[in-house]
Amino acid sequence: MTETNHERWSEDVAAYLLGALEPDEAAALERHAAGCERCQADIRWMTPAVDALPESVARLEPPRELRERVLAEVRFDAEPEAVFKDDPAATGIFGRASNWLRELGSGPMGLRPVVGFAAAVLVVAAVAGFAIGGGIGSDSGQTSTVVTGTPPGVTAKVISSDSGGTLHLANVKQIPDNRVLEAWVQRDGEVEPVEALFVPDRKGQASTELPDMDGVELVMVTTEPKGGSKSPTSSPLVTIAVPQ
Amino acid sequence: MTVRREKAERLADEELMPLIGEKDPEAFEVFYDRHGGVAYSLAYRIVGEKAAAEDVTQEAFISIWKSGARFDRARGSVRSWMLSIVRNRAIDALRSRAGKAPKLSFDDDAILEQRPAEELTDDEAMRRETASELRGALGELPGEQSKVIELAYFGGFSQSEISRMLGVPLGTVKGRMRLGLEKIRGELAEGLA
Numbered sequence: 001m002t003e004t005n006h007e008r009w010s011e012d013v014a015a016y017l018l019g020a021l022e023p024d025e026a027a028a029l030e031r032h033a034a035g036c037e038r039c040q041a042d043i044r045w046m047t048p049a050v051d052a053l054p055e056s057v058a059r060l061e062p063p064r065e066l067r068e069r070v071l072a073e074v075r076f077d078a079e080p081e082a083v084f085k086d087d088p089a090a091t092g093i094f095g096r097a098s099n100w101l102r103e104l105g106s107g108p109m110g111l112r113p114v115v116g117f118a119a120a121v122l123v124v125a126a127v128a129g130f131a132i133g134g135g136i137g138s139d140s141g142q143t144s145t146v147v148t149g150t151p152p153g154v155t156a157k158v159i160s161s162d163s164g165g166t167l168h169l170a171n172v173k174q175i176p177d178n179r180v181l182e183a184w185v186q187r188d189g190e191v192e193p194v195e196a197l198f199v200p201d202r203k204g205q206a207s208t209e210l211p212d213m214d215g216v217e218l219v220m221v222t223t224e225p226k227g228g229s230k231s232p233t234s235s236p237l238v239t240i241a242v243p244q
Numbered sequence: 245m246t247v248r249r250e251k252a253e254r255l256a257d258e259e260l261m262p263l264i265g266e267k268d269p270e271a272f273e274v275f276y277d278r279h280g281g282v283a284y285s286l287a288y289r290i291v292g293e294k295a296a297a298e299d300v301t302q303e304a305f306i307s308i309w310k311s312g313a314r315f316d317r318a319r320g321s322v323r324s325w326m327l328s329i330v331r332n333r334a335i336d337a338l339r340s341r342a343g344k345a346p347k348l349s350f351d352d353d354a355i356l357e358q359r360p361a362e363e364l365t366d367d368e369a370m371r372r373e374t375a376s377e378l379r380g381a382l383g384e385l386p387g388e389q390s391k392v393i394e395l396a397y398f399g400g401f402s403q404s405e406i407s408r409m410l411g412v413p414l415g416t417v418k419g420r421m422r423l424g425l426e427k428i429r430g431e432l433a434e435g436l437a
Contacts, residue, residue: 011415011418011419011422012403012418013422014418014421014422014424014425015396015402015403015417015418015421017425018393018396018397018421018425019331019332019335019396019397019400020396020397020401020402020403020406020421021402021403022402022404045429046425046426046429047320048429048432049425049426049428049429049432050397050425051320051321051324051327052428052432053382053393053397053398053428054282054286054289054327054330054331055282056382057282057285057286057289058285058289059281059282059285060281060284060285060288061281062280062281062283062284062285062298062301063294063298066280066284066298066301066302067276067277067280069302070276070280070301070302070305070306071269071272071273071276073302073306073309074269074272074273074306074309075269077267077309077310078267078268078269
């Protein structure tokens with residue numbers, strides 16, 4: 001490698017390390033550096049300076065809820081059946097939920113997660129509480145509350161009674177104008193649509209009625225094209241297991 | 245505290261990663277507790293909003309959980325690898341938010357929220373001391389050098405974009421980046437001496 005070549009590429013090493021080269025420029029520099037010891041030495045010398053940049057940021061204390069969400073997702077992914085090991089009834093439900101979601105991700109519907117990293121949509125342990133029988137906010141109904149992983153932060157609550165149920169969502173990000181929220185229920189392992197489409201308000205809250213909760217094991221919500229779909233075409237925003 | 249958690253706490257990051265690759269949630273919990281703070285702080289520094297910073301941090305840690313086995317120790321420390329994942333996701337989030345300019349200032353001591361000193365581990369206390377020194381070093385860089393570094397690293401702009409934004413030749417941007425990084429590197433070397 002000639003000195004001229006090195007000087008030409010050496011000018012770009014700092015930008016490369018700072019992530020300020022276009023992808024093709026970065027690839028070209030990497031190809032050059034693979035055979036240029038001086039460029040390799042430059043990269044080795046300056047890398048600690050770039051590594052130090054994030055360390056220079058003023059420290060904020062992350063919210064406790066963030067830790068709980070991350071770890072709940074991880075624990076469920078590692079061992080879904082163990083999440084509710086102290087609640088045999090819930091264990092069965094979540095085990096089925098897990099299986100259903102796995103099938104959803106790889107099955108004939110060919111669904112892909114909305115967010116690329118979330119290869120598996122997860123039902124997460126009820127971090128905020130899992131109350132059944134005369135539950136939260138309802139004198140006569142049952143309330144299930146879950147936090148789920150796609151996208152992070154969405155919370156859902158189902159209040160069920162003999163005559164049906166109500167689904168409340170919070171922290172839902174705005175969805176495109178040409179899409180709506182659609183609710184689904186699973187009974188005996190079969191997924192069926194709920195005859196109601198809805199959209200979040202400006203505060204990210206959304207609600208819909210669930211007319212028939214008899215035998216419902218899971219309630220799910222997906223985003224669908226306007227007018228709704230006959231079967232889910234995207235990964236669930238939330239999945240709520242309903243205690244039997 | 246469980247025995248497994250206690251054992252995991254005694255392991256170095258590089259020793260935790262194979263356990264995370266084997267889907268050990270206790271190892272991951274220790275990993276999160278070690279690095280969650282700096283990850284969230286970096287994400288907030290880049291995206292400038294707490295909710296977005298939470299999203300970025302969660303996405304980054306879940307991606308590490310899913311790809312822990314792919315960490316290559318030959319390419320640097322676990323912490324640097326993790327922070328590069330956070331940085332890339334934060335820049336992606338920033339770019340996807342049309343019309344919102346990145347937060348661009350090193351003067352963010354005002355939002356510093358520190359835990360009581362007695363709760364800090366020795367490592368974390370040392371990192372915070374180093375962070376404080378680094379902020380000083382960055383603050384002492386000539387403005388034109390710190391600006392191009394900030395625009396590139398925390399703003400996600402390419403050198404060509406920075407050249408156009410600042411109205412200076414591309415070669416000048418390259419030179420300022422290099423000089424700035426060399427000065428920071430020099431400060432680090434002095435700190436180690």
